[in-house]
Amino acid sequence: MKSTVTNRQIFFIIFLTLTGYSLISIPKDAVKSAGTGAWITVLLLTIGFMFGMFFIVSLNKKFEGKVLSEYSSLIVGKIMSKVITSIYSVYFLIISVFLFRAVSEFIKYNYLHLTPLFVITALILFVSAYNSYKGITNIGRICEIYGIIYVLVFIFMYITMLFLGDTKYIQPFFEKNEIKQYIFGVKDLIVPFLGIEILTMIPFGNVNTKKGRLYSLLSVLFVGVFYIMTIESSIAIIGINSIVNYDNALLEAMRETTIPGTFIPERIDFIFATVGIMGIICCLSIVFNTLSENVTKLLPRTNKNTIIIIISFVILILSGYIVNKDILKFLLNNIVPIYGIVVAFIIPIKLYIIAKVRKL
Secondary structure (H helix, E strand, O other): OOOOOOHHHHHHHHHHHHHHHHOOOHHHHHHHHHHHHHHHHHHHHHHHHHHHHHHHHHHHHHOOOOOHHHHHHHHHOHHHHHHHHHHHHHHHHHHHHHHHHHHHHHHHHHOOOOOOHHHHHHHHHHHHHHHHHHOHHHHHHHHHHHHHHHHHHHHHHHHHHHHHOOHHHHOOOOOHHHHHHHHHHHHHOOHHHOOHHHHHHOOOOHHHOOOHHHHHHHHHHHHHHHHHHHHHHHHHHHOHHHHOOOOOHHHHHHHOOEOOOOOOOOEOOHHHHHHHHHHHHHHHHHHHHHHHHHHHHHOOOOOHHHHHHHHHHHHHHHHHHHOOHHHHHHHHHHHHHHHHHHHHHHHHHHHHHHHHHOOO
């Protein structure tokens, strides 16, 4: 029997995959792209990615109990299925290398200054690999429990930041002469919405057939709302002119937020050192598991545990010794957005259309 997850777990898996790391930098990226009207750009992307999610979930429902590599072989044949699975495997490898390197640098330069980068990467890789070994069902359970805490804590934090910040900073909300900027700003915020494609490797069971699509679409909608709250609360604290100077804009805004005279520590940036880091670990575990599942389908005769070990060493070597900041920046700005559109939109839509035409 295949490992499956509940609808609620699907909601939090998607939510944590998209927001886990993206929260750190999205305030800066959004403001640079669309200013105080960034919420419009985020809303446009939310609608667009809900459209992409519709096709991914529809394929999962149509081919119950199967994942991309399995139902694609029924739609386009075994050879093309191998090609498609290879495309997704390379994509998730690139994403994994980028995330593990970026997260390791974030933890080192903000919290563990004296710890070697290699050691941090190895530690978070070990946790992610172990979670992958336990399977998506166990990851789903972790995400469901932790996701509730994550959402409640961050919403409390955002409300606090908006209350203590200056609401004049987030105005104007909309300007007619900036509509073009709002629309073209979409291209700069594609990466934070990438992650819906992980659902291609999560099989739908009986429990998912009725409300699986609804929960999946709602998760993307909630991600969009969550991003808007992140952006607006960060701007309210440090202002639109200062926010573009910080790569980790959310963390900087949290450091500037103090709550005197309460049982809560005055500076609320401790939240990211606890709740935020755990959200990132969940994100890394999900992406790592998706990569290992894709490679396992490509190499069915190879033991999954062996694949997990090999992938761990490959990511460790690439992220620790080969990939530097310049390569990361190039991947993030030039490769990942285009590649992400292919795996999140183009391939699922084409498979869905072919399946419809062939009446599968």
